[in-house]
Amino acid sequence: MPSYVARFPVPGDPGAGIEPPAAPDDPATNPETEPVVARPATVTVAPLSRVYGTAGTVRVQVTAGAGATPTGTVQIRKGTAVLGSATLDSAGVARVRLPATLARATHTLTVAYSGDATTSPAAVSLTVTVARVTPRLTASAPPLRYGTAGTLTVVVGAGAGDRTGTVRLEDLTAGSVRTGTLRNGTVAFTLPKTMRPGEHVLRVTYLGSSTVAPATTTLRVTVRKAVSRTTVQVPAGTVRAGTQAVLTGRVTAPGVTARGTVTIRVRSAAGAVVATRTATLTSTGSYRVVLPALRAGSYTVVAQYAGSATVSASHVGARLSVR
Structure with missing residues (x-):
């Protein structure tokens, strides 16, 4: 119910009468009403580290003193650009999701x-560190043989990272x-046909990019000797007894000229070795030998290539008839 104040007239006062009540919310006239004072807020947030190309979530805690639960929203900004926002929950916590496109820095x-x-x-400051992606570096090569070039393929897998840059290949053995x-995360190296037979330790190093970290892997590659093929040509038909037969032949191997010697062994029908000759291969891999005069009979001729440091050994047989 409104209250009224009675005023009694005094001589010379024309305003005697009843005044209206004072405004209840006016602290000047109602000392029981106090003005509302906003409580200061405390914003708590921890530094964040993440990998480029992945979204991150920032947990923000807002408090305002005992018994108070702030409401409202939280924004995370870079300069004037808003990167994300979220509403405080009943505990005064907001979880703000940052975009995966935040640059590495x-x-x-x-x-x-x-x-x-x-x-x-x-408002408070927040430090976010965006690190380079750790790549998956793989390198593979098929079985290799001397004289035949091979291919070593390197693949860099890095999710959203920038799979560009340089790859270094080191043959630690040679x-x-x-x-x-x-190119699109892949590079192929041609392994030369002159890689010496044996085991080679290869180290592959990716030097990294603006968003992908460097990486290194090592693999062992075995180079086998080139496969040789030996031929022998005996005189056509029958050789006359007491004459010297001439044998010719060649040793070949893919991509390389065979070097070394060929040994010719002539065996009788009983299996006894009756003649042995050794010839050095020419620059074209060919050879020529002259057999001693043989008695009449059937013989087996075996041409044995001894092989070399880069070419495997091989042999071939033929029949020789002497009459």
């Missing part, structure tokens, strides 16, 4: 709380170094 961001009817706005450039 150390970023200083602003975490801003909007405030509410009883809590003041507040002491050679080469480089190649990635």
Whole structure:
């Protein structure tokens, strides 16, 4: 019920009468009503580290003193650009999701709380470190043989990372170094046909890019000797007894000229070795031997190539008839 104040007239006062009540919310006339004072907010957030190409979530805690639960929203900004926002839950916590496109760098961001009817706005700085992607580096090569070139394929897998840049290939056994450039995360190296037979230790190093970290892997590649093929040609028909037969032949291997010697052994029908000759291969891999005069009979001729450091051994047989 409204209250009224009675005024009694005094001589010379024309305003005697009843005055209206004072406004109840006016602290000047109602000392029991106090003005609302906004509580200061405290924003708590921890630094964040993540890998390029992956989204991150920032947990923001807003408090405003005992018994108070702030409401409102939280924004995370880089300069004037808003990277993400979220609403505080009943515990005063907001979880703000950052985009996966945030560049690789150390970023200083602003975490801003909007405030509410009883809590003041507040802001703090947040450090977000976006690291380079750790790649999956693989290298593979098929079985190799001397004299035949091979291919070593390198693949860099890095998710959303920039799979470009340089790959270095080192043959730690031979002491050679080469480089190649990635195309869509892949580069192929031609392994030369002159790689010496034996085991080679190859080290493959990806030098990295703006968003992908460097990586290194090692593999062992075995180079086998080139496969040789030996031929022998005996005189056509029958050789006359007491004359010297001439044998010719060649040793071949893919991609390489065979070097070394060929040994000719002539065996009788009983299996006894009756003649042995050795010839050195020419620059074209051919040879020629002259047999001693043989008695009449049937003989087996075996041409045995001894092989070399780069070409495997091989042999071939033929029949020789002497009459």
